[in-house]
Amino acid sequence: MQQRSMAMAHFGLENDISNTLKLDVPITNAPIARWQRKASSSNASASGLSPGKPANISLNCSKTPGKTPSKTPGRRKVTPSKTLQGDRFIPVRNEKQMEVASFLLSKENQPKEDNVSAASLQKAWSVTLNGCNLEEARILQFSGKPTVNPDGQHNSMKSLYSHTITPMSNKKTRYISSTPERILDAPEIRNDFYLNLMDWNSRNIVAVALQNSVYLWDAVHGNIIHLMTMENDADYISSLSWTKEGTYLAVGTSDCVVQLWDVEQEKCLRSMTSHSARVCSLSWNSHILSSGSRSGQIHHHDVRVAEHHIFTLHGHSQEVCGLKWSPDGRFLASGGNDNLVCIWPNVAQGGRGDASQSVHTLSLHKGAVKALAWCPWQSGILASGGGTTDCHIRVWNVNSGSCLSSHDTQSQVSALAFAPNYKELISAHGFANNNLVIWKYPTMAKVAELNGHNERVLNIAMSPDNSMVASLAADETMRLWKSFELDPKKKPKEKMPRSLGSAFTQSIR
Template identity: 65%
Template sequence: MAHFGFENDIQSILKLDMPITNAPMARWQRKSNTSTTVSSNPLTPSRSLSMSKTPSKTPGKNGKTQCTPNKVGGDRFIPTRNAKQIDVASFLLTKENEPMDTNATSEISADNQKAWSVTLNGYDIEEAKILHLGGKPLNAPEGYQNNLKVLYSQVPTPASTKTRYISTVPDRILDAPDLRNDFYLNLIDWSSRNLLAVALHNSVYLWDATQGDIILLMKTEQVDDYICSVSWTKEGNYLAIGTRDCKVQLWDVDNQKRLRSMASHSSRVGSLSWNNHILSSGSRSGHIHHHDVRVADHHIVTLTGHSQEVCGLQWSPDGRYLASGGNDNLVYVWPGVNAGSRNSDNAVHCFSEHQGAVKALAWCPWQPNILATGGGTSDRHIRIWNVNSGSCVSALDTLSQVSSLAFAPNYKELVSGHGYAQDSVVIWKYPSLSKVAELNGHEGRVLNLKLSPDGSTVATVAGDETVRLWKSFELDPVKKKAKERMVKSTSSIIHQRIR
């Protein structure tokens, strides 16, 4: 029985259905006792006393007060505000949230509102807003400059730009058996029709770079005779061939037929170059002959500057000058052949700075007055000349025999082929002549190099009896489309003029 009596006493203590006399006052009771009426004056900032500071003490038992514990990381933070800040905040809330009376607003001018704001707050409230959604953006003061403009107006860094990839492996390798390993000969040339002519001992083969077909064009009649030089016309339908028996043959490639054989030299013809209907040939005797292939009496001019074999011959793109390099370490610049004139045998310039045989010659396509020359084993230098002034613009020691040069217009670069002792192909940035890439793969000295018609590929032939094709100058798609559009627009203008 005592056990049941104890349980009843516990249950009666735990019951909460009766008022607690000594408990603290409820929050809603405290709030109703401290509430006040809000002022109805629209010109006076209104606020409620409930926005005042939270009391630091709460009523406790027996009418005593106890301190509210300050818990770090509580669920509410109320910062300390002075009276002026509270007035401004209350005014902003009532001004922006209350419905606007359009009639009253129209009567109150903006100047009066600004004056009231300055009087009440000490500053204009519109200017005090951090985020202002209405109106136009504020203009910067006159003469103001943003320091961050320099940072965000710079061009992209090299790391963020698209870099060009140059493969160090040839795109294709062609066998060239019986190729003569002779530094002074010029055994390959690439036509505008994308045909590559290669001289192999006493035969000339044509490789179609588009289809991949190989054609045997010609073969010398005598077994001990051999081909010394080949050169295409600008249109690519005729090929000139220089031979050991002192002759220059002219071939029609479309019909695979020899048109004529021109004899005027007394020794082998190791270099050839076309200028429209004028074919220039250089021989081992040191003489250069101009041939007008349209007439029966083809030999029209003889140039007698070199004392040894002429191993390099190149007309400028505009046809104004002919550059020749010889085994006598000299470079001559000759004037163009005028119509009906046979007195163009006086050299414009003679450059004697090279210390070795000069076979490598190249005119700049985008600067017709610029000539690049390369010296042999005892010289090893690439020199850039301005033929208008006759001055040497720059010189570079390549540390290797320079056998051939070509300008690559797609990237404004210069390509050089080298013999002893590097046997490599080097791409140089023009005009700084800083090395861009070095292509290694030939197992013998590079004898000649030629660019493809589109300028994207360079063909090299070497003493290892191979022809290697390097796709080092392919345009990216954007530049390629822009170049094609330029070519189409130019051709359309030409057709319109013809019509």
């Protein structure tokens, strides 16, 4: 009995599956086939159906039971293009093609006057941006002259069509020798940072102070003259300064005296006493001689009159170790051990009177200011250098009192001088480099270093033609560096004196 019931259940399951798989009844929920949709649309178009009148379309799939039609019913294959006369083929177009078609249609419908104005506007833009109309430009042109910039400025990039040699392309880098032209011995030089023991005059004669004596060296003929020696061996020479003409030499001493010497006659013209301490700086302005002392005072001396002391300037609290009149004689610059730079007006030539006040007191330096130099080609520009605790070179505009630039040299600055042949600035250094450095002005880019001294450089001086600089150092040598010669190839070579050509090293005394 149990087996019979199981067989009946299995038979019922197979019957249900068979009924489910039969397609005798149309599927009402299934989507309409593509061939049925085309047939209905063709019947609707043929019968003239309108959108407002619905049509009764019956879908009957019982004609072909158990089969899925694979072809459109009918004896003849009908294409949509022949059957549907109102339809046409539309190709697929991307966005770019549509933009191009829109542009072409708008260009065709644009008036001719707009086209002409657009062309002229395009030509104007081309001339403005490129300098010429690119449609009419040629790569090579052999006729005519190259165009010249109307404002006269030089184009460093140079035009491709230009065949002329520009100054920038013809410029050559000069050779700066790292060895001195000559070396002279300077025995018993006093190693004192605050003293000014050398000066070079317009007649090509170098004055050097060695302890308590003054010697003159003729740079042309090589002759050495012993000018004077102090009577007291304990005294020493503390400063030297030539007049502009180079005929008179001022000598400052440690016994507070300023002596005036006639070099041609080798005779002391007068001794001027007004200071209470040693005179360590001197500077001339026509017939006025200015002197700075350890007391901090600056005295103006009129060498033409018996009462020579005409002014006293009070601005420094310590020793005045730097003193320079400007080339135009308008200002006097003073530097002291109190780290100050004072700018004084030229009131000395106005006659006697009370002590004048400084125009500017510059206090940016953090060390003693001995190095001072006026720019010879730019009025009112002063360069100053600080000592070991400062090591800075600062450039000032004395008219406004502003600092134009400041450069850290990493070494004690003992002297400064401008080289007008190449618009450069040369600095002398003590601890720790003991050398000379050439700087490009006003960028202060380092051009060259002149090494050779074993100890600190005390003073420097420029030759009359500004082609050579002399450096006096504590290693008891004076070295001459030929670093600023303008044109060494075209300039005729001077014959070297026999006294100098016989030996590379020579003693001053």
